[in-house]
Amino acid sequence: MSKNFEKKIAVIGLGYIGLPTSIFLANSGYEVIGVDINEKVIQSCKDGKLHIVEPGLQEYFDEALKSKNLSFSLNPEESEIYIICVPTPFKENESNIPEPDISFLESAVSSIKPKLKNNDLIIIESTSPIGTTKHIEKILLKDMASKKIHIAYCPERVLPGNIIEELIHNDRIVGGIDNESTKLAKEFYETVVLGSVYGTDSTTAETSKLVENGFRDLNIAFANELSIFCDTKGINPYELIELANKHPRVNIMKPGIGVGGHCIAVDPWFLISSDPNKTKLSRLSREINIQKSNWALQKIVDNIIDFNKPKIAFLGLAYKPDINDLRESPSEYIALELNRKYEIFCVEPNIDNHHNLKLYNLDDALEKADIVVISVAHKEFLNEDIKKKLLAKRVLDFCGII
Numbered sequence: 001m002s003k004n005f006e007k008k009i010a011v012i013g014l015g016y017i018g019l020p021t022s023i024f025l026a027n028s029g030y031e032v033i034g035v036d037i038n039e040k041v042i043q044s045c046k047d048g049k050l051h052i053v054e055p056g057l058q059e060y061f062d063e064a065l066k067s068k069n070l071s072f073s074l075n076p077e078e079s080e081i082y083i084i085c086v087p088t089p090f091k092e093n094e095s096n097i098p099e100p101d102i103s104f105l106e107s108a109v110s111s112i113k114p115k116l117k118n119n120d121l122i123i124i125e126s127t128s129p130i131g132t133t134k135h136i137e138k139i140l141l142k143d144m145a146s147k148k149i150h151i152a153y154c155p156e157r158v159l160p161g162n163i164i165e166e167l168i169h170n171d172r173i174v175g176g177i178d179n180e181s182t183k184l185a186k187e188f189y190e191t192v193v194l195g196s197v198y199g200t201d202s203t204t205a206e207t208s209k210l211v212e213n214g215f216r217d218l219n220i221a222f223a224n225e226l227s228i229f230c231d232t233k234g235i236n237p238y239e240l241i242e243l244a245n246k247h248p249r250v251n252i253m254k255p256g257i258g259v260g261g262h263c264i265a266v267d268p269w270f271l272i273s274s275d276p277n278k279t280k281l282s283r284l285s286r287e288i289n290i291q292k293s294n295w296a297l298q299k300i301v302d303n304i305i306d307f308n309k310p311k312i313a314f315l316g317l318a319y320k321p322d323i324n325d326l327r328e329s330p331s332e333y334i335a336l337e338l339n340r341k342y343e344i345f346c347v348e349p350n351i352d353n354h355h356n357l358k359l360y361n362l363d364d365a366l367e368k369a370d371i372v373v374i375s376v377a378h379k380e381f382l383n384e385d386i387k388k389k390l391l392a393k394r395v396l397d398f399c400g401i402i
Protein backbone atom coordinates (compact mmCIF):
# COMPACT_ATOMS: atom_id res chain seq x y z
CA MET A 1 0.00 0.00 0.00
CA SER A 2 1.27 3.50 -0.76
CA LYS A 3 1.62 6.23 1.86
CA ASN A 4 -1.70 7.90 2.70
CA PHE A 5 -0.90 9.88 5.76
CA GLU A 6 1.55 12.65 6.46
CA LYS A 7 2.21 11.79 10.09
CA LYS A 8 5.02 9.45 11.04
CA ILE A 9 4.41 6.99 13.86
CA ALA A 10 6.90 5.43 16.28
CA VAL A 11 5.67 2.27 18.00
CA ILE A 12 7.71 1.63 21.16
CA GLY A 13 7.90 -2.05 22.18
CA LEU A 14 7.60 -4.78 19.54
CA GLY A 15 5.99 -7.61 21.47
CA TYR A 16 2.65 -9.37 21.09
CA ILE A 17 0.86 -6.04 20.67
CA GLY A 18 3.46 -3.56 19.38
CA LEU A 19 4.66 -5.64 16.44
CA PRO A 20 1.19 -6.47 15.02
CA THR A 21 0.20 -2.81 15.63
CA SER A 22 3.24 -1.55 13.67
CA ILE A 23 2.41 -3.91 10.82
CA PHE A 24 -1.26 -2.92 10.87
CA LEU A 25 -0.48 0.82 10.79
CA ALA A 26 2.07 0.37 7.98
CA ASN A 27 -0.48 -1.61 5.97
CA SER A 28 -2.98 1.18 6.62
CA GLY A 29 -0.63 3.61 4.84
CA TYR A 30 1.30 5.25 7.69
CA GLU A 31 5.07 5.53 7.78
CA VAL A 32 5.97 3.51 10.88
CA ILE A 33 9.16 2.95 12.82
CA GLY A 34 9.08 0.00 15.21
CA VAL A 35 11.38 0.47 18.21
CA ASP A 36 12.60 -2.09 20.75
CA ILE A 37 15.50 -2.22 23.21
CA ASN A 38 16.12 -5.89 22.37
CA GLU A 39 18.71 -6.25 19.58
CA LYS A 40 17.53 -9.77 18.71
CA VAL A 41 13.97 -8.55 18.19
CA ILE A 42 15.12 -5.68 15.95
CA GLN A 43 17.37 -8.00 13.93
CA SER A 44 14.65 -10.59 13.36
CA CYS A 45 12.16 -7.85 12.38
CA LYS A 46 14.70 -6.43 9.93
CA ASP A 47 15.15 -9.94 8.52
CA GLY A 48 11.38 -10.13 8.03
CA LYS A 49 10.96 -12.86 10.65
CA LEU A 50 8.29 -12.84 13.34
CA HIS A 51 9.34 -13.68 16.89
CA ILE A 52 5.73 -14.42 17.88
CA VAL A 53 3.27 -17.02 16.58
CA GLU A 54 0.03 -15.49 15.33
CA PRO A 55 -2.14 -16.89 12.53
CA GLY A 56 -1.85 -14.91 9.26
CA LEU A 57 0.62 -12.41 10.70
CA GLN A 58 3.63 -13.47 8.58
CA GLU A 59 1.78 -12.76 5.32
CA TYR A 60 0.55 -9.44 6.74
CA PHE A 61 4.14 -8.63 7.78
CA ASP A 62 5.48 -9.47 4.28
CA GLU A 63 2.92 -7.06 2.84
CA ALA A 64 4.04 -4.26 5.19
CA LEU A 65 7.72 -4.78 4.36
CA LYS A 66 6.94 -4.72 0.64
CA SER A 67 5.13 -1.39 1.06
CA LYS A 68 8.36 0.12 2.47
CA ASN A 69 6.22 1.90 5.10
CA LEU A 70 7.79 -0.07 7.95
CA SER A 71 11.30 0.15 9.40
CA PHE A 72 12.89 -0.89 12.70
CA SER A 73 15.38 0.65 15.10
CA LEU A 74 16.82 0.27 18.58
CA ASN A 75 16.18 3.99 19.19
CA PRO A 76 13.13 6.18 18.62
CA GLU A 77 13.26 8.66 15.75
CA GLU A 78 11.46 11.97 15.51
CA SER A 79 7.79 11.26 14.75
CA GLU A 80 4.43 12.95 15.18
CA ILE A 81 2.66 10.10 17.00
CA TYR A 82 4.27 7.78 19.56
CA ILE A 83 2.42 4.64 20.56
CA ILE A 84 3.76 2.89 23.64
CA CYS A 85 3.25 -0.88 23.85
CA VAL A 86 5.82 -1.98 26.43
CA PRO A 87 5.05 -4.59 29.10
CA THR A 88 3.74 -3.63 32.54
CA PRO A 89 4.48 -6.70 34.66
CA PHE A 90 3.63 -6.98 38.32
CA LYS A 91 5.91 -7.35 41.30
CA GLU A 92 5.19 -9.40 44.41
CA ASN A 93 5.10 -7.59 47.74
CA GLU A 94 4.65 -8.36 51.42
CA SER A 95 0.86 -7.99 51.42
CA ASN A 96 0.54 -10.86 48.91
CA ILE A 97 -1.21 -8.54 46.48
CA PRO A 98 1.05 -8.15 43.45
CA GLU A 99 1.60 -4.53 42.41
CA PRO A 100 2.03 -3.18 38.88
CA ASP A 101 5.52 -2.25 37.75
CA ILE A 102 5.46 0.62 35.26
CA SER A 103 9.23 1.08 35.00
CA PHE A 104 9.34 -0.05 31.32
CA LEU A 105 6.69 2.52 30.53
CA GLU A 106 8.61 5.24 32.35
CA SER A 107 11.82 4.41 30.51
CA ALA A 108 9.99 4.27 27.14
CA VAL A 109 8.69 7.78 27.83
CA SER A 110 12.19 8.97 28.80
CA SER A 111 13.55 7.54 25.53
CA ILE A 112 11.13 9.60 23.40
CA LYS A 113 11.31 12.77 25.49
CA PRO A 114 14.32 14.30 23.62
CA LYS A 115 12.52 13.78 20.29
CA LEU A 116 9.25 15.49 21.20
CA LYS A 117 8.03 18.58 19.29
CA ASN A 118 5.12 20.93 19.75
CA ASN A 119 1.75 19.21 19.14
CA ASP A 120 3.08 15.64 19.13
CA LEU A 121 0.67 12.95 20.34
CA ILE A 122 1.69 10.21 22.77
CA ILE A 123 -0.65 7.24 23.11
CA ILE A 124 -0.19 4.64 25.83
CA GLU A 125 -1.61 1.21 24.91
CA SER A 126 0.14 -0.83 27.63
CA THR A 127 -2.23 -2.09 30.32
CA SER A 128 -1.67 0.37 33.15
CA PRO A 129 -2.73 1.01 36.73
CA ILE A 130 -5.29 3.74 37.27
CA GLY A 131 -3.68 7.21 37.14
CA THR A 132 -0.69 6.21 34.97
CA THR A 133 -1.46 8.61 32.10
CA LYS A 134 -1.59 11.57 34.51
CA HIS A 135 1.65 10.36 36.09
CA ILE A 136 3.31 10.25 32.65
CA GLU A 137 2.01 13.77 31.97
CA LYS A 138 3.79 14.98 35.12
CA ILE A 139 7.07 13.35 34.04
CA LEU A 140 6.84 14.91 30.59
CA LEU A 141 5.77 18.36 31.63
CA LYS A 142 8.46 18.67 34.27
CA ASP A 143 10.90 20.52 32.03
CA MET A 144 8.88 20.79 28.84
CA ALA A 145 6.32 23.41 29.78
CA SER A 146 7.15 25.41 26.63
CA LYS A 147 5.86 22.61 24.34
CA LYS A 148 2.27 21.44 23.95
CA ILE A 149 2.30 17.65 24.10
CA HIS A 150 -0.94 15.65 23.80
CA ILE A 151 -1.22 12.44 25.81
CA ALA A 152 -3.95 9.80 25.72
CA TYR A 153 -4.56 6.28 26.94
CA CYS A 154 -6.02 3.73 24.54
CA PRO A 155 -6.00 0.15 25.84
CA GLU A 156 -5.20 -2.60 23.37
CA ARG A 157 -8.05 -5.10 23.37
CA VAL A 158 -6.99 -7.73 20.84
CA LEU A 159 -7.25 -11.44 21.46
CA PRO A 160 -4.04 -13.39 20.83
CA GLY A 161 -4.90 -15.86 18.06
CA ASN A 162 -7.20 -13.34 16.32
CA ILE A 163 -5.05 -10.22 16.46
CA ILE A 164 -5.27 -8.91 12.89
CA GLU A 165 -9.03 -9.22 12.69
CA GLU A 166 -9.46 -7.51 16.07
CA LEU A 167 -6.96 -4.71 15.33
CA ILE A 168 -9.06 -3.80 12.32
CA HIS A 169 -12.58 -4.34 13.68
CA ASN A 170 -12.60 -3.85 17.47
CA ASP A 171 -14.14 -0.76 19.04
CA ARG A 172 -11.58 1.39 20.83
CA ILE A 173 -11.71 3.53 23.94
CA VAL A 174 -9.51 6.62 24.13
CA GLY A 175 -9.05 8.83 27.15
CA GLY A 176 -6.85 11.92 27.02
CA ILE A 177 -5.36 14.06 29.77
CA ASP A 178 -7.59 16.84 28.35
CA ASN A 179 -10.31 17.19 25.73
CA GLU A 180 -7.90 18.08 22.96
CA SER A 181 -5.77 14.98 23.57
CA THR A 182 -8.89 12.79 23.54
CA LYS A 183 -10.06 14.40 20.29
CA LEU A 184 -6.70 13.98 18.53
CA ALA A 185 -6.29 10.36 19.64
CA LYS A 186 -9.87 9.56 18.61
CA GLU A 187 -9.33 11.15 15.18
CA PHE A 188 -6.16 9.14 14.74
CA TYR A 189 -7.76 5.73 15.51
CA GLU A 190 -10.68 6.62 13.27
CA THR A 191 -8.27 6.81 10.32
CA VAL A 192 -7.40 3.12 10.72
CA VAL A 193 -9.97 1.04 12.62
CA LEU A 194 -13.37 -0.05 11.34
CA GLY A 195 -14.90 -0.30 14.83
CA SER A 196 -16.25 2.73 16.69
CA VAL A 197 -13.91 4.90 18.76
CA TYR A 198 -15.28 6.21 22.05
CA GLY A 199 -13.74 9.18 23.85
CA THR A 200 -13.53 9.55 27.64
CA ASP A 201 -11.02 10.72 30.25
CA SER A 202 -7.73 8.88 30.80
CA THR A 203 -8.71 7.38 34.19
CA THR A 204 -11.91 5.83 32.85
CA ALA A 205 -10.04 4.46 29.81
CA GLU A 206 -7.39 2.88 32.07
CA THR A 207 -10.05 1.36 34.31
CA SER A 208 -12.07 0.00 31.37
CA LYS A 209 -9.20 -2.27 30.39
CA LEU A 210 -8.84 -3.61 33.93
CA VAL A 211 -12.52 -4.34 34.38
CA GLU A 212 -12.86 -6.04 30.97
CA ASN A 213 -10.29 -8.62 31.97
CA GLY A 214 -11.56 -8.67 35.56
CA PHE A 215 -15.03 -9.55 34.28
CA ARG A 216 -13.62 -12.48 32.34
CA ASP A 217 -11.47 -13.70 35.24
CA LEU A 218 -14.48 -13.65 37.55
CA ASN A 219 -16.64 -15.62 35.12
CA ILE A 220 -13.92 -18.20 34.47
CA ALA A 221 -13.55 -18.54 38.26
CA PHE A 222 -17.22 -19.52 38.45
CA ALA A 223 -16.65 -22.24 35.83
CA ASN A 224 -13.46 -23.45 37.52
CA GLU A 225 -15.06 -23.64 40.95
CA LEU A 226 -18.04 -25.43 39.43
CA SER A 227 -15.76 -28.04 37.80
CA ILE A 228 -14.19 -28.89 41.17
CA PHE A 229 -17.63 -29.08 42.78
CA CYS A 230 -18.82 -31.39 39.95
CA ASP A 231 -15.81 -33.65 40.46
CA THR A 232 -16.82 -34.35 44.05
CA LYS A 233 -20.42 -35.08 42.96
CA GLY A 234 -19.53 -37.27 39.96
CA ILE A 235 -21.12 -34.83 37.49
CA ASN A 236 -19.56 -34.12 34.08
CA PRO A 237 -19.01 -30.31 34.22
CA TYR A 238 -18.87 -29.91 30.43
CA GLU A 239 -22.24 -31.58 29.95
CA LEU A 240 -23.69 -29.61 32.86
CA ILE A 241 -22.47 -26.28 31.45
CA GLU A 242 -23.69 -27.11 27.94
CA LEU A 243 -27.15 -27.84 29.34
CA ALA A 244 -27.27 -24.81 31.65
CA ASN A 245 -26.22 -22.60 28.71
CA LYS A 246 -29.39 -23.63 26.85
CA HIS A 247 -31.10 -21.05 29.08
CA PRO A 248 -31.41 -17.84 27.02
CA ARG A 249 -29.74 -15.67 29.67
CA VAL A 250 -27.04 -18.04 30.96
CA ASN A 251 -23.55 -18.23 29.45
CA ILE A 252 -21.15 -20.12 31.72
CA MET A 253 -17.56 -20.13 30.51
CA LYS A 254 -15.29 -23.13 30.11
CA PRO A 255 -13.40 -24.60 33.06
CA GLY A 256 -9.72 -25.24 32.33
CA ILE A 257 -6.44 -26.04 34.00
CA GLY A 258 -6.21 -22.45 35.30
CA VAL A 259 -6.04 -18.98 33.78
CA GLY A 260 -2.89 -17.84 32.00
CA GLY A 261 -1.57 -15.17 29.68
CA HIS A 262 -0.31 -11.72 30.41
CA CYS A 263 -3.78 -10.18 30.65
CA ILE A 264 -6.51 -11.98 32.55
CA ALA A 265 -4.10 -13.54 35.04
CA VAL A 266 -2.48 -10.15 35.68
CA ASP A 267 -4.81 -7.20 35.12
CA PRO A 268 -7.22 -7.94 37.98
CA TRP A 269 -4.28 -7.44 40.37
CA PHE A 270 -3.91 -3.87 39.05
CA LEU A 271 -7.48 -3.26 40.14
CA ILE A 272 -7.18 -5.14 43.45
CA SER A 273 -3.92 -3.46 44.49
CA SER A 274 -5.49 -0.04 43.96
CA ASP A 275 -8.16 -0.71 46.63
CA PRO A 276 -8.19 -4.22 48.20
CA ASN A 277 -11.25 -3.53 50.37
CA LYS A 278 -13.46 -2.56 47.46
CA THR A 279 -12.39 -5.40 45.14
CA LYS A 280 -12.97 -8.52 47.27
CA LEU A 281 -14.84 -10.46 44.59
CA SER A 282 -12.04 -9.86 42.07
CA ARG A 283 -9.48 -11.11 44.58
CA LEU A 284 -11.46 -14.24 45.35
CA SER A 285 -11.78 -14.96 41.61
CA ARG A 286 -8.03 -14.67 41.16
CA GLU A 287 -7.47 -17.02 44.09
CA ILE A 288 -9.97 -19.59 42.75
CA ASN A 289 -8.33 -19.56 39.32
CA ILE A 290 -4.84 -19.99 40.81
CA GLN A 291 -6.17 -22.76 43.07
CA LYS A 292 -7.60 -24.59 40.03
CA SER A 293 -4.04 -25.22 38.74
CA ASN A 294 -2.94 -26.66 42.09
CA TRP A 295 -6.07 -28.81 42.19
CA ALA A 296 -5.25 -30.16 38.69
CA LEU A 297 -1.67 -30.89 39.77
CA GLN A 298 -2.91 -32.84 42.79
CA LYS A 299 -5.40 -34.71 40.59
CA ILE A 300 -2.56 -35.87 38.32
CA VAL A 301 -0.44 -36.95 41.31
CA ASP A 302 -3.40 -38.90 42.79
CA ASN A 303 -3.86 -40.68 39.46
CA ILE A 304 -0.30 -41.96 39.17
CA ILE A 305 0.02 -43.21 42.71
CA ASP A 306 -0.46 -46.86 41.64
CA PHE A 307 2.39 -46.77 39.10
CA ASN A 308 5.84 -47.65 40.32
CA LYS A 309 7.66 -45.31 37.92
CA PRO A 310 4.88 -43.45 36.11
CA LYS A 311 5.48 -42.08 32.64
CA ILE A 312 3.34 -39.04 31.88
CA ALA A 313 2.57 -37.63 28.43
CA PHE A 314 1.73 -33.97 28.96
CA LEU A 315 -0.06 -32.36 26.03
CA GLY A 316 0.26 -28.57 25.78
CA LEU A 317 2.39 -25.96 27.57
CA ALA A 318 1.06 -22.69 26.14
CA TYR A 319 -1.51 -20.70 28.11
CA LYS A 320 -4.26 -21.40 25.58
CA PRO A 321 -4.81 -23.31 22.30
CA ASP A 322 -2.82 -22.71 19.11
CA ILE A 323 -0.38 -20.06 20.29
CA ASN A 324 3.26 -20.21 21.44
CA ASP A 325 2.82 -17.88 24.41
CA LEU A 326 3.89 -19.37 27.75
CA ARG A 327 3.41 -16.24 29.88
CA GLU A 328 1.72 -17.09 33.19
CA SER A 329 0.86 -20.46 31.65
CA PRO A 330 -0.74 -22.81 34.21
CA SER A 331 0.18 -25.78 31.99
CA GLU A 332 3.86 -24.87 32.01
CA TYR A 333 3.71 -24.43 35.81
CA ILE A 334 2.17 -27.89 36.29
CA ALA A 335 4.60 -29.54 33.84
CA LEU A 336 7.57 -28.00 35.69
CA GLU A 337 6.22 -29.24 39.02
CA LEU A 338 5.70 -32.79 37.67
CA ASN A 339 9.12 -32.74 36.06
CA ARG A 340 10.78 -32.43 39.50
CA LYS A 341 9.66 -35.94 40.50
CA TYR A 342 8.34 -37.87 37.51
CA GLU A 343 9.23 -38.89 33.99
CA ILE A 344 7.26 -36.52 31.78
CA PHE A 345 7.02 -36.33 27.99
CA CYS A 346 5.87 -32.83 27.07
CA VAL A 347 4.32 -32.09 23.70
CA GLU A 348 4.04 -28.46 22.58
CA PRO A 349 3.68 -28.19 18.79
CA ASN A 350 3.99 -24.38 18.85
CA ILE A 351 7.53 -24.12 20.24
CA ASP A 352 10.82 -25.75 19.16
CA ASN A 353 12.45 -26.05 22.56
CA HIS A 354 12.03 -25.22 26.22
CA HIS A 355 14.76 -24.12 28.65
CA ASN A 356 13.78 -26.71 31.27
CA LEU A 357 11.54 -29.35 29.71
CA LYS A 358 12.41 -31.83 26.98
CA LEU A 359 9.89 -31.73 24.16
CA TYR A 360 8.63 -34.82 22.31
CA ASN A 361 6.54 -35.33 19.24
CA LEU A 362 2.99 -36.42 19.92
CA ASP A 363 3.30 -40.03 18.68
CA ASP A 364 6.46 -40.71 20.69
CA ALA A 365 4.97 -39.25 23.86
CA LEU A 366 1.76 -41.27 23.55
CA GLU A 367 3.75 -44.43 22.80
CA LYS A 368 5.91 -44.06 25.92
CA ALA A 369 3.27 -42.94 28.43
CA ASP A 370 1.21 -44.79 31.06
CA ILE A 371 -1.00 -41.76 31.61
CA VAL A 372 -1.86 -38.85 29.30
CA VAL A 373 -2.67 -35.37 30.59
CA ILE A 374 -4.49 -33.12 28.12
CA SER A 375 -3.68 -29.66 29.32
CA VAL A 376 -4.30 -27.42 26.28
CA ALA A 377 -6.70 -28.17 23.40
CA HIS A 378 -4.23 -27.48 20.57
CA LYS A 379 -5.62 -28.39 17.13
CA GLU A 380 -2.96 -31.11 16.74
CA PHE A 381 -4.59 -33.05 19.63
CA LEU A 382 -8.12 -32.93 18.29
CA ASN A 383 -8.18 -35.54 15.52
CA GLU A 384 -9.86 -38.95 15.56
CA ASP A 385 -6.56 -40.90 15.26
CA ILE A 386 -5.31 -39.38 18.49
CA LYS A 387 -8.62 -40.06 20.20
CA LYS A 388 -8.34 -43.74 19.19
CA LYS A 389 -4.81 -43.96 20.61
CA LEU A 390 -6.02 -42.40 23.85
CA LEU A 391 -8.62 -45.14 24.32
CA ALA A 392 -5.84 -47.52 25.36
CA LYS A 393 -4.44 -45.12 27.97
CA ARG A 394 -5.39 -43.63 31.28
CA VAL A 395 -6.32 -40.04 30.35
CA LEU A 396 -6.83 -36.91 32.41
CA ASP A 397 -8.56 -34.39 30.17
CA PHE A 398 -8.63 -30.85 31.62
CA CYS A 399 -10.06 -29.32 28.43
CA GLY A 400 -13.16 -31.42 27.87
CA ILE A 401 -12.05 -32.58 24.41
CA ILE A 402 -12.63 -36.34 24.73
Ligand code: SAJ
Binds near residue numbers: 157262
Ligand atom coordinates in the same frame (compact mmCIF):
# COMPACT_ATOMS: atom_id res chain seq x y z
N1 SAJ B 1 -10.01 -19.43 29.69
C1 SAJ B 1 -10.74 -20.38 30.39
N2 SAJ B 1 -12.06 -20.53 30.12
C2 SAJ B 1 -12.69 -19.78 29.17
C3 SAJ B 1 -11.95 -18.82 28.46
C4 SAJ B 1 -10.60 -18.66 28.74
O1 SAJ B 1 -10.21 -21.08 31.27
O2 SAJ B 1 -13.90 -19.99 28.98
C5 SAJ B 1 -8.57 -19.25 29.98
C6 SAJ B 1 -7.66 -19.54 28.78
O3 SAJ B 1 -7.37 -20.90 28.67
C7 SAJ B 1 -6.44 -18.71 29.13
C8 SAJ B 1 -7.03 -17.50 29.86
O4 SAJ B 1 -8.33 -17.88 30.26
O5 SAJ B 1 -5.60 -19.41 30.02
C9 SAJ B 1 -7.10 -16.24 29.05
O6 SAJ B 1 -7.47 -16.51 27.71
P1 SAJ B 1 -8.47 -15.59 26.86
O7 SAJ B 1 -8.53 -16.15 25.50
O8 SAJ B 1 -9.76 -15.45 27.56
O9 SAJ B 1 -7.83 -14.15 26.89
P2 SAJ B 1 -6.37 -13.54 26.57
O10 SAJ B 1 -5.64 -13.38 27.87
O11 SAJ B 1 -5.66 -14.27 25.48
O12 SAJ B 1 -6.81 -12.09 26.02
C10 SAJ B 1 -7.55 -11.23 26.87
C11 SAJ B 1 -8.76 -10.69 26.09
N3 SAJ B 1 -9.68 -10.02 27.03
C12 SAJ B 1 -11.01 -10.24 27.00
O13 SAJ B 1 -11.54 -11.04 26.26
C13 SAJ B 1 -11.83 -9.44 27.97
C14 SAJ B 1 -8.28 -9.73 25.01
O14 SAJ B 1 -9.36 -9.12 24.36
C15 SAJ B 1 -7.38 -8.65 25.66
O15 SAJ B 1 -6.87 -7.76 24.68
C16 SAJ B 1 -6.23 -9.34 26.32
O16 SAJ B 1 -6.76 -10.19 27.33
C17 SAJ B 1 -5.33 -8.27 26.92
O17 SAJ B 1 -4.29 -7.94 26.31
O18 SAJ B 1 -5.69 -7.71 27.95
